[in-house]
Amino acid sequence: xxxxxxxxxxxxxxxxxxxxTCSHNxxxxxxxITWYQQxxxxxxxxxxxxxxxxxxxxxxxxxxxxxxxxxxxxxxxxSLSDTAVYYxxxxxxxxxxxxxxxxxxxxxxx
Amino acid sequence: DAGVIQSPRHEVTEMGxxxxxxxxxxxxxxxxxxxxxxxxxxxxxLIYFNNNVPIDDSGMPxxxxxxxxxxxxxxxLKIQPSEPRDSAVYFCASSTGESDTQYFGPGTRLTVL
Numbered sequence: 001x002x003x004x005x006x007x008x009x010x011x012x013x014x015x016x017x018x019x020x021t022c023s024h025n026x027x028x029x030x031x032x033i034t035w036y037q038q039x040x041x042x043x044x045x046x047x048x049x050x051x052x053x054x055x056x057x058x059x060x061x062x063x064x065x066x067x068x069x070x071x072x073x074x075x076x077x078x079s080l081s082d083t084a085v086y087y088x089x090x091x092x093x094x095x096x097x098x099x100x101x102x103x104x105x106x107x108x109x110x
Numbered sequence: 111d112a113g114v115i116q117s118p119r120h121e122v123t124e125m126g127x128x129x130x131x132x133x134x135x136x137x138x139x140x141x142x143x144x145x146x147x148x149x150x151x152x153x154x155x156l157i158y159f160n161n162n163v164p165i166d167d168s169g170m171p172x173x174x175x176x177x178x179x180x181x182x183x184x185x186x187l188k189i190q191p192s193e194p195r196d197s198a199v200y201f202c203a204s205s206t207g208e209s210d211t212q213y214f215g216p217g218t219r220l221t222v223l
Binding site: 098 | 114141143152153154155158166201203205208209211212213214215216217
């Protein structure tokens with residue numbers, strides 16, 4: 001599976017838009033990009049998944065450029081409750097394997 | 111809807127003791143996963159069951175670890191004997207199918223003294 005690189009940590013303020021970029025230079029043709037969120041003392045929670053271009057749901061948007069070597073998770077107007085660790089995971093279609101890296105620790109300040 | 115249920119939420123034991131962690135997957139889910147999370151190694155897959163059958167146990171650290179799934183609504187992860195290096199948070203997750211979204215439980219924080 002493709003190796004990923006994400007910022008170790010990010011700081012933001014309530015109401016701001018937060019963009020977390022993940023690099024995955026050697027992503028395979030059949031890899032999807034999946035993002036999970038983990039709050040303190042909880043298990044990871046699926047946020048969004050995409051293959052290319054843009055995907056949006058009620059929680060976030062995911063932007064994947066044409067070369068698919070990176071992806072950007074966009075959280076609109078964050079609140080204090082968005083403080084969490086965010087993981088970017090390339091995931092092969094039809095595979096159960098989730099390879100979690102170190103993630104990005106997002107701190108939202110008042 | 112009830113999510114994945116794990117028990118106990120916290121476990122403190124002494125080295126050498128047997129530890130049993132329990133998981134009840136979401137009803138209707140056919141796939142069950144056990145993960146371990148530590149600061150040093152992050153989140154690692156230990157074992158994966160599909161329709162109650164172990165499919166991939168390559169992540170199980172050693173023979174001291176064993177997992178069972180006697181039926182579709184219950185699984186256990188047992189450590190015998192436990193060691194301090196087993197201290198971690200153990201998560202159970204389930205999904206409807208092998209490659210579908212995995213839903214994680216709240217985890218069991220294990221401390222082995």
